[in-house]
Amino acid sequence: xxxxxxxxxxxxxxxxxxxxxxxxxxxxxxxxxxxxxxxxxxxxxxxxxxxxxxxxxxxxxxxxxxxxxxxxxxxxxxxxxxxxxxxxxxxxxxxxxxxxxxxxxxxxxxxxxxxxxxxxxxxxxxxxxxxxxxxxxxxxxxxxxxxxxxxxxxxxxxxxxxxxxxxxxxxxxxxxxxxxxxxxxxxxxxxxxxxxxxxxxxxxxxxxxxxxxxxxxxxxxxxxxxxxxxxxxxxxxxxxxxxxx
Numbered sequence: 351x352x353x354x355x356x357x358x359x360x361x362x363x364x365x366x367x368x369x370x371x372x373x374x375x376x377x378x379x380x381x382x383x384x385x386x387x388x389x390x391x392x393x394x395x396x397x398x399x400x401x402x403x404x405x406x407x408x409x410x411x412x413x414x415x416x417x418x419x420x421x422x423x424x425x426x427x428x429x430x431x432x433x434x435x436x437x438x439x440x441x442x443x444x445x446x447x448x449x450x451x452x453x454x455x456x457x458x459x460x461x462x463x464x465x466x467x468x469x470x471x472x473x474x475x476x477x478x479x480x481x482x483x484x485x486x487x488x489x490x491x492x493x494x495x496x497x498x499x500x501x502x503x504x505x506x507x508x509x510x511x512x513x514x515x516x517x518x519x520x521x522x523x524x525x526x527x528x529x530x531x532x533x534x535x536x537x538x539x540x541x542x543x544x545x546x547x548x549x550x551x552x553x554x555x556x557x558x559x560x561x562x563x564x565x566x567x568x569x570x571x572x573x574x575x576x577x578x579x580x581x582x583x584x585x586x587x588x589x590x591x592x593x594x595x
Contacts, residue, residue, distance in 0.1 A: 357568025370394035380468035386545035389459030397459035446521030460522030479516030547588035
């Protein structure tokens with residue numbers, strides 16, 4: 351199954367002057383990801399920039415030498431590409447965590463992520479922290495991962511914003527907490543990756559409506575999601591990516 355089109359955008363949001371979010375991709379490796387950074391201006395954005403470079407660099411090394419996936423992580427449950435992606439994530443996490451451990455707390459940075467790598471007709475997806483991934487298929491939208499945040503530990507529907515802080519994040523905790531899933535791609539599938547500045551503000555029905563607009567291209571669909579989340583009260587940075595098969 352070939353990727354027909356893809357689009358991505360990132361914005362600082364309606365109120366912030368700096369953007370700690372980011373996205374990147376490697377079409378040769380069929381590797382795509384969005385990052386939701388934190389740590390403050392001049393801290394979180396720099397960490398996200400390093401993570402983008404490290405993730406792609408480590409993945410390139412691992413896929414060129416399959417045996418190099420063995421030292422950190424290997425599971426027969428996942429495809430080679432999935433193991434390579436997780437190892438790239440673990441290597442990038444360890445590097446950032448080591449850098450953070452040498453800094454004062456107010457200078458440390460981290461990031462949530464939603465990543466995907468394609469292997470033939472299978473898309474291997476992973477999630478860290480508050481980023482989310484969705485699958486739109488036959489008019490229905492499914493959340494592939496729940497946000498890994500403190501909010502899931504609360505029973506209060508009106509929990510404060512602080513509970514949206516990620517439980518797992520690149521560079522911030524000794525061990526990287528991640529979730530993974532493999533999806534066999536079908537004709538017409540759309541995969542959507544969103545950071546915290548968009549996903550919590552929109553329902554699955556609203557995501558499906560935006561993605562079903564056949565007269566609009568990927569960038570137009572993503573722009574509509576950004577505007578709608580801002581109209582609901584979003585104050586955070588925003589990043590979105592769509593893969594259309």
